[in-house]
Amino acid sequence: MDRRQQKTRQAVFDAFARLLERKNYTNITVQDIIDEANIGRSTFYAHFETKDELLKTLCSEIFDHVFAEEIYREKTHDFSKNGHNIKAEITHILYHLQESSRYIKRILSCESGEMFMRYFKERMTLVFDGELEKQKSDIPKEYMLNHMVCDFAETVRWWMKNDYYSPEEISRFFFSTTPFA
Amino acid sequence: MDRRQQKTRQAVFDAFARLLERKNYTNITVQDIIDEANIGRSTFYAHFETKDELLKTLCSEIFDHVFAEEIYREKTHDFSKNGHNIKAEITHILYHLQESSRYIKRILSCESGEMFMRYFKERMTLVFDGELEKQKSDIPKEYMLNHMVCDFAETVRWWMKNDYYSPEEISRFFFSTTPFA
DNA sequence: ATGATAATGAACAAAGTGTTCAGTTATGAT
DNA sequence: ATCATAACTGAACACTTTGTTCATTATCAT
Numbered sequence A, B: 001m002d003r004r005q006q007k008t009r010q011a012v013f014d015a016f017a018r019l020l021e022r023k024n025y026t027n028i029t030v031q032d033i034i035d036e037a038n039i040g041r042s043t044f045y046a047h048f049e050t051k052d053e054l055l056k057t058l059c060s061e062i063f064d065h066v067f068a069e070e071i072y073r074e075k076t077h078d079f080s081k082n083g084h085n086i087k088a089e090i091t092h093i094l095y096h097l098q099e100s101s102r103y104i105k106r107i108l109s110c111e112s113g114e115m116f117m118r119y120f121k122e123r124m125t126l127v128f129d130g131e132l133e134k135q136k137s138d139i140p141k142e143y144m145l146n147h148m149v150c151d152f153a154e155t156v157r158w159w160m161k162n163d164y165y166s167p168e169e170i171s172r173f174f175f176s177t178t179p180f181a
Numbered sequence C: 001a002t003g004a005t006a007a008t009g010a011a012c013a014a015a016g017t018g019t020t021c022a023g024t025t026a027t028g029a030t
Numbered sequence D: 001a002t003c004a005t006a007a008c009t010g011a012a013c014a015c016t017t018t019g020t021t022c023a024t025t026a027t028c029a030t
Helices: A003-022 A030-037 A041-047 A051-066 A068-076 A086-099 A101-108 A112-133 A141-161 A167-176 B003-022 B030-037 B041-047 B051-066 B068-076 B086-099 B101-108 B112-133 B141-161 B167-176
Strands: none
Touching: A003 A030, A003 A041, A003 A051, A003 A101, A030 A041, A030 A051, A051 A068, A051 A086, A051 A101, A051 A112, A068 A086, A068 A112, A086 A101, A086 A112, A086 A141, A086 A167, A101 A112, A101 A141, A112 A141, A141 A167, A141 B141, B003 B030, B003 B041, B003 B051, B003 B101, B030 B041, B030 B051, B051 B068, B051 B086, B051 B101, B051 B112, B068 B086, B068 B112, B086 B101, B086 B112, B086 B141, B086 B167, B101 B112, B101 B141, B112 B141, B141 B167
16 A cells, blocks of 8 residues: 555544544544644545544454454364353453553544444454353343343443453453353 | 423424434434424524434433333332332333333434433433442442443343333343342 | 656535524413 | 414524545655
8 A cells, every 4th residue: 555545544543533532523523634634635535435434444443453363263263162262252352452442442432432332242243143052041042142242342331431450350340240151 | 381382392303203214313404303393493493402402302201201100219219128129110111111112213223322322321320229239249339330221221222123022021131131139 | 757646725516503583473361 | 352472484694514626746666
């Protein structure tokens, strides 16, 4: 990719993150981002169709990092029986989330958080989907899957506002209300 | 209240609900509501400052119905020991939610759902707050409270998309993942 | 060096917001 | 039945934001 494009892209992400520190997502205009990133108006629109798409792209970049190993596992079909441990996996994801927490906190601080939560839940569905097969219960599987995904996502949202806990502690909190062995 | 005001107010609520059936909240303009409600532009703004305030007001009306008895209990301080049973209370709330489900389903079907969820969680916090005092655990109380509230709110959101279950069944699903006795 | 690609920024049309105001109509108290 | 009051009307207005276009300039890769 052309250096100019990279530079512009990064300038926009940074400007956006900085703006999220002082303003609500809804109250940030495209013009604000353009001014903060110090780029031309048409340049922004050459990169992103809308402000929502910018947010979506930023979320994707974050998740590509957070779920890097899960993606690898999916691709290589490496679901090694003993190696695949849901508790270890969750703690692992929490560590990666912590690394991106500067971005995530800002995104979660306002309405943009809802889009983040939606995309995050999509990803987490893949993580929990297989895990639930193991459980037997008279509760509908679709209910349980939704429950686990929302539960974890809300745990993360809570953590980002109470960030003095370690990934291990958060993992413990999460599993304390969970039917997993 | 003047009959004209009542009529206008109701016309706006109905128009809004009808529009939510065909359009996303964000894509509904104030002008759409005005046209659908068949009122003058300045009349709308005499009643509601913004579209968001309209949604907030509608949510309030719904919750005033859903939590009618809880409000009564709070006012009269009627926390009679045996009479106050969390499972009965939850089932009761679910029944009331079912009665307003036509509105709620539409609101939850798009971004307006996030505002609904926020207000709903505020109300539910009051319901669960006292209940948690009874539990003892090494998990932070703030975590548990947030967990219970989000859990129930997400259960309701799931129910509104899977409405062939009865309030009793939903209550059972909810308590199946809960530490309550 | 040079052809290709990206960035610039002014100008534009379109859509929406929220306010104002002079004129109309319904309401409810007497 | 009358009438002062309060609510509704809708056109007009200024303002903000969006997304596009295009001629010009700067930067890149080779």
